[in-house]
Amino acid sequence: MFLYKQISDLAIKRNLVLVKLQVFDKKKLGTRKKLTVFIGLDTKDFYHTFFIFEQKSRFVLQHAHELSQLQVTLDELRKRRSRFKHLCLCCAVCQKAKVFLENEGWRIHDDFM
Numbered sequence: 204m205f206l207y208k209q210i211s212d213l214a215i216k217r218n219l220v221l222v223k224l225q226v227f228d229k230k231k232l233g234t235r236k237k238l239t240v241f242i243g244l245d246t247k248d249f250y251h252t253f254f255i256f257e258q259k260s261r262f263v264l265q266h267a268h269e270l271s272q273l274q275v276t277l278d279e280l281r282k283r284r285s286r287f288k289h290l291c292l293c294c295a296v297c298q299k300a301k302v303f304l305e306n307e308g309w310r311i312h313d314d315f316m
Contacts, residue, residue, distance in 0.1 A: 210241055210253055213291065213312060220246050232276055236269075240277065242285070252277065252285040256292050267300040271307055 207224065214221050227240040241253040254270060256262065270290065278284050290304060292313045304311060 206239055206241070206255060209255075209291075210243070213253075213289075214243070219251070221251065222246055227277065227281075231280055232273055234273060242281075249286040250283065251287045251289060253289045253291055256290070256294070258292075258294055261295045261297060262292055262300055263297045264300045264303060267297075267303045270304070270309075 210224060211221070221243040223244040225242055227242050229236070229238060229240060232240070237257040239255040239257070241255070243251040243253065245251060252274065254273070256266075274285075274288060287310065288308060289310045289312060292311070294313075296311060296313050301311060
């Protein structure tokens with residue numbers, strides 16, 4: 204319930220209105236990472252995917268590659284692509300990882316919690 208409030212606060216801060224917001228089961232992705240995946244639908248019928256990482260160590264380039272692969276797996280499972288991809292972190296981000304994700308079209312929110 205706390206994460207729903209955090210996501211809605213983030214959406215309000217970014218002038219984004221989410222009509223629908225649901226949690227996606229990470230077991231379907233086949234990962235054991237400490238993450239939560241939310242899928243939201245905005246008023247223009249665009250899908251937003253929110254990956255919330257709950258790690259305390261630095262987010263490095265290896266994690267960025269794994270995250271990109273998780274997004275591809277998620278799109279294949281849902282048979283639908285997300286227009287906007289958000290990464291929500293409460294730890295520091297490596298500059299190379301940040302550049303890689305921004306080139307891939309990710310929006311990084313490193314001030315999440």
